[in-house]
Each structure stands twice: as C-alpha cells, then as structure tokens.
Amino acid sequence: MAGSHKVSGHRRAGGRAVAAGRQRRRSRAKSGIAVAVFLLVLLTAGTGWVYIQLDGNIETFGADEISDNRPPASANGSNVLVIGTDARTDGNSGLGGGNKSDIGRSDTAFLLHVFADRKHAVAVSIPRDTLVNIPACKLPDGSWTSPQTNTMFNAAYSVGRSARGNPACTQNTVEKLTGLRVDHTVVVDFTGFARMTEAVGGVQVCLPQDIYQKDLNPHRPTLGDQIFAKGPQTVSGQRALDYVRIRHGIGDGSDMGRIKRQQAFVAALLRKIRSDGMSPTSLLPLANAATESLTVDPGLGSAQKLISFAMSLRNVDLRNTKFVTLPWRYQGARVAIVHPDAEALWSALKADHTLDGQDAGGHHAEQASNPSPSPNTPESVSGSGISVAVVNATTITGLATRAADALKQHGFTVTGTATAHSQDHQMTVITYGPGSNTRATTLARLFPGAELQPSTASGVSVILGTAYAATPATTASAAPTALPSTVAGGARSADDDPCSDLSYG
Structure with a gap:
C-alpha cells in the first residue's frame, strides 16, 4: 500500500506484492491480537534491548491516507480499531488456504473502547457483511475514491x-459509522495469530460436539478425520486457526456464530497471557511473534509508542473487558444495522458509559458528593429568549418534531423544523451565527456529543444526526442508563468460562 513502511526501513523477506484476483474461499482472520500485544509488550518495558528487536518488526501505513473529515478528539477514553486480514502472502497461504494471488480482506474487525478510568474496556465486533457507507478513501496512486453507499463493510479494506x-x-469507514474518533489502528494476519498462540503454549477452547474435516471444508465428499473432540481442549498454531475459522456443521453455521466463537477465543488468549505470569523472559517470544505480523498507524509505529500506549492499559481488568457485536439483523444474505440500538451503543461509548450504564469516566466520587443537578444537566437548562431552527439530517421519521418538543419543554423558541438534503449524518451539529456563541453553548447542553460550528448565517440551528435518536433531550440525564438488552444481553467477559454459552459452537 502506498505509504506503508517498516519503522526500521527494511521490508519483510518475501514481500507482500501479489496480483489482484477474486477470492473464492474466505477464511476468517482472528480478532483481538492487538489487545494481547499491548498487555504483553508493556511488561517488557525497562529492558531497553527489546525496543531494538521489536522496532524492526513493526510496519506502518501512511497518515496521509486517513480522512481529514474526522470526528473530534475526545477525553472520554480511547478507541483502537483491530483488523484481522486473511492476506495469503508471507506464509499466510499455507495457514489459511485459498488463492495465493488473491488480495487479503478484513474478514474480522472490532473497535476496542478503553474507558477513561483505564479499568474497563469494550470490544465491539463489526460483521464483515454489514451494509455501511464507505467514505472517500485514498488509492495507491494518490487519488481519492468517490463515497460508496450500502456496501459491505469488508470492502473498505480492499479499496484500491x-x-x-x-x-x-x-478506519475512515468506522469513524463515519460510529461517530467516534479512532485513535489507533492495528492490522494482524494469519501468521501473527498462529505464532502468538504457539508462543503462549496454546489456548483453551471448548466445543459442543466432535468436529470433522468436512466441517472445516464443506466441499469435501466425505466426513474425513476428526479434528476436534467435544469438550475443553488446548489449541495452537494451525489448530487454533481451524477453530476460529470453522462455520459449517457447528452452531448455527453462520458468520455471526463464528464471531461469538472468536470473541471467546480472544478472551481465552488474554486469560492465558495473564495466567502465565508477567516476566520479560516469558513474554518476549510472544511480543516478537505478534509484532512480526503487525501493521499499525503511525501513532503506534515503534516499540516505544506501543509500550507507552500499553502502559495506559495495565489496570484494565479481565472481568471488566467485554465483547459485544454491533446490533444487527439479516437483510437477505447481508447484515443490516439495527437502529436506534446501534446509535445507543455509540453514544454510550462516546459518553464513556459501560454496558450496564455506569460512568467509567473517572467522575464517580464527584457525582456521589454532588447529588443535586449540575449546571450541565437538562433539568437546569433554560432556553428562555433563545430561538432555534431544527433540521433532521437522518432517515428517522419524526426526529425533528421530537427534538422540537424537547426544546419547547426547556423554554426554547423553535422557529421551524425541516429535513436536510443529506440524510446520512451520524453526529449532531449545532451551527451559530455571529454573536450567538453563548446561546449555542446553552443549546449544546441538551445534545451531548454535539459539534459546535460557527456560521455566517444568523441565528442558531441544530442539525440532528442518528446519535440523537439514542439520546433524546427529553430523556437526557446526568445519571447514565443501561443499553438495550439487544446490545448488553449478549456481552461476554474476558474472564468467562470457555465452556459457557456454547450455542455459537
């Protein structure tokens, strides 16, 4: 990819250049490796020679490929995008099968939100077949594509x-989808996954039934040999890859079931790393195996940067590390996002609220000592003397009317409601003309996460994004609320028993 480079200035032996082709058999890459990398690399800090060895392993992609039209940075935690790719180069074809001349795809991806208290984390899996809008992206020749609508999510990784x-x-697509700024992006391939599982001596998994070769390859004419036995067992290398790739003949046979199995596997990998102890001697082989197959954004492009970021995660507890899937439903053979549940999830993470609705922004003590309404709560907002125009920039019917009713309850004068020409806004934007800054700031207290933008036009307007559907002004409160059961009900903790909830296989 244009702009990609090794931190040390040299390329991996063998290179990655391959001819484009159409992939016939998609193998699901493994998610969550970056989380483990951070946990293990931080423990090697203090052994300076490790920096030299790991620096030569890390590859980066260019910062100029990231969109300029991004969500604003936030102090409410940090977000790491983890992409699993099934590229067939650098030894990956021998592990994953498929056509060596084909390009890789992001068949596994999740957004890891690390809360501001550095004690909680949530990993949100984004199904590869999810229909999304892909924004303009940079091509290898330096040009930019036109935005794409209603396109499979994993197509973004193949642009160019x-x-x-x-x-x-x-990364650009995830930011557009969620309204959250992605602070770091990490890509892991087959080789890195296999080597990591070997470096830790294997990972415990649990299967609800015996698994045969035909379950891994449904095109086989016969059942074949047994490759997994029913019950708990330890897998590594190729067997670990086989476990996370199996779809047919196990669970409901879907990619969605496979996602839950991959979440359980990553949880087990994290537990294994923690249980093996935290000495540099045991962790160096793991760090080396992981970083040899990483591609990262420039912000993590050295061992020192990785360690610095990892140090910020040292207090995240396995019990408080949750795995969920973007709210979804089938739309034919594809996956559609469920609204407004998805917006509720993104809004909660943006506000640093955990899945059960608790504030993980580090303000617990302050809230406990100040139970009365603060100046920022909706109850204390007065819109007396402030006129507002309300514009619905989404496809959600009645959203402008709902917002207008809420504003009137707080004394605002609503000058009118309208529908925007563009109806794909995720974030809510408040525009204000000369001399209206104070009025716009007051209005913003009813729209958590809204972006304030000055305008040459007079007056104040609120342009509603889909995030508002999950946090309407009529119900906004200083006390956080729990997410819909469709989001939180299926969450898995990193310390859960690997044999629990085997409905996914």
Whole structure:
C-alpha cells in the first residue's frame, strides 16, 4: 500500500506484492491480537534491548491516507480499531488456504473502547457483511475514491485492491459509522495469530460436539478425520486457526456464530497471557511473534509508542473487558444495522458509559458528593429568549418534531423544523451565527456529543444526526442508563468460562 513502511526501513523477506484476483474461499482472520500485544509488550518495558528487536518488526501505513473529515478528539477514553486480514502472502497461504494471488480482506474487525478510568474496556465486533457507507478513501496512486453507499463493510479494506490492503479506508469507514474518533489502528494476519498462540503454549477452547474435516471444508465428499473432540481442549498454531475459522456443521453455521466463537477465543488468549505470569523472559517470544505480523498507524509505529500506549492499559481488568457485536439483523444474505440500538451503543461509548450504564469516566466520587443537578444537566437548562431552527439530517421519521418538543419543554423558541438534503449524518451539529456563541453553548447542553460550528448565517440551528435518536433531550440525564438488552444481553467477559454459552459452537 502506498505509504506503508517498516519503522526500521527494511521490508519483510518475501514481500507482500501479489496480483489482484477474486477470492473464492474466505477464511476468517482472528480478532483481538492487538489487545494481547499491548498487555504483553508493556511488561517488557525497562529492558531497553527489546525496543531494538521489536522496532524492526513493526510496519506502518501512511497518515496521509486517513480522512481529514474526522470526528473530534475526545477525553472520554480511547478507541483502537483491530483488523484481522486473511492476506495469503508471507506464509499466510499455507495457514489459511485459498488463492495465493488473491488480495487479503478484513474478514474480522472490532473497535476496542478503553474507558477513561483505564479499568474497563469494550470490544465491539463489526460483521464483515454489514451494509455501511464507505467514505472517500485514498488509492495507491494518490487519488481519492468517490463515497460508496450500502456496501459491505469488508470492502473498505480492499479499496484500491492493493496487496497490502487499505487499513486507513477501514478506519475512515468506522469513524463515519460510529461517530467516534479512532485513535489507533492495528492490522494482524494469519501468521501473527498462529505464532502468538504457539508462543503462549496454546489456548483453551471448548466445543459442543466432535468436529470433522468436512466441517472445516464443506466441499469435501466425505466426513474425513476428526479434528476436534467435544469438550475443553488446548489449541495452537494451525489448530487454533481451524477453530476460529470453522462455520459449517457447528452452531448455527453462520458468520455471526463464528464471531461469538472468536470473541471467546480472544478472551481465552488474554486469560492465558495473564495466567502465565508477567516476566520479560516469558513474554518476549510472544511480543516478537505478534509484532512480526503487525501493521499499525503511525501513532503506534515503534516499540516505544506501543509500550507507552500499553502502559495506559495495565489496570484494565479481565472481568471488566467485554465483547459485544454491533446490533444487527439479516437483510437477505447481508447484515443490516439495527437502529436506534446501534446509535445507543455509540453514544454510550462516546459518553464513556459501560454496558450496564455506569460512568467509567473517572467522575464517580464527584457525582456521589454532588447529588443535586449540575449546571450541565437538562433539568437546569433554560432556553428562555433563545430561538432555534431544527433540521433532521437522518432517515428517522419524526426526529425533528421530537427534538422540537424537547426544546419547547426547556423554554426554547423553535422557529421551524425541516429535513436536510443529506440524510446520512451520524453526529449532531449545532451551527451559530455571529454573536450567538453563548446561546449555542446553552443549546449544546441538551445534545451531548454535539459539534459546535460557527456560521455566517444568523441565528442558531441544530442539525440532528442518528446519535440523537439514542439520546433524546427529553430523556437526557446526568445519571447514565443501561443499553438495550439487544446490545448488553449478549456481552461476554474476558474472564468467562470457555465452556459457557456454547450455542455459537
């Protein structure tokens, strides 16, 4: 990919250049490796020679490939996009099968939100077949594509059909989808996954039934040999890859079931790393195996940067590390996002609220000592003397009317409601003309996460994004609320028993 480079200035032996082709058999890459990398690399800090060895392993993609039209940075935690790619180069074809001349795809991806208290984390899996809008992305020749609508999510990684993939385009897509700023992006391939599982001596998994070769390859004419036995067992290397790739003949046979199995596997990998102890001697082989197959954004492009970020995660507890899936439903053979549940999830993370609705922003003591309404609560907002125009920039019917009713309850004068020409806004934007800054700031207290933008037009307007559907002004409160059961009900903790909830296989 244009702009990609090794931190040390040299390329991996063998290279990654391959001819473009159409992939016939998609193998699901493994998610969550970056989380483990951070946990283990931080423990090697203090052994300076490790920096030299790991620096030579890390590859980066160009910062100029990231969109300029991004959500604003936030102090409410940090977000890491983890992409699993099934590229067939650098030894990956021997592990994953498929056509060596094909490009890789982001068949596994999740957004890891690390809360501001550095004690909680949530990993949100984004199904590869999810229908999304892909924004403009940079091509290897330096030009930019036109935005795409209603397109499969994993197509973003293949934009440009480069042998190295397009992680920046996937990052741009996730930011557009969620309204959250992605602070870091990490890409892991087959080789890194296999070597990591071997470096820790295997990972415990649990299967609800015996698994045979035909379950892994449904095109086989016969059942074949047994490759997994029913019950708990330890897997590594190729067997670990086989476990996370199986779809047919196990669970409901879907990619969605496989996502839950991959979440359980990552949880088990994290537990294994923690249980093995935290000495540099045991962790160096793991760190080396992981970083050899990483591609990261420039912000993590050295061992020192990785360690610095990892140090911020040292207090995240396994019990408070949750795995969920973007709210979804089938739309034919594809996956559609469920609204407004998805917006509720993104809004909660943006506000640093955990899945059960608790504030993880580090303000617990302050809230406990000040139970009365603060100046920022909706109850204390007065819109007396402030006129507002309300514009619905979404496809959600009646959203402008709902917002207008809420504003009137707080004394605002609503000058009118309208529908925007563009109806794909995720974030809510408040525009204000000369001399209206104070009025706009007051209005913003009813729209958590809204972006304030000055305008040459007079007056104040609120342009509603889909995030508002999850946090309407009529119900906004200083006390956080729990997410819909469709989001939180299926969450898995990193310390859960690997044999629990085996409905997914």
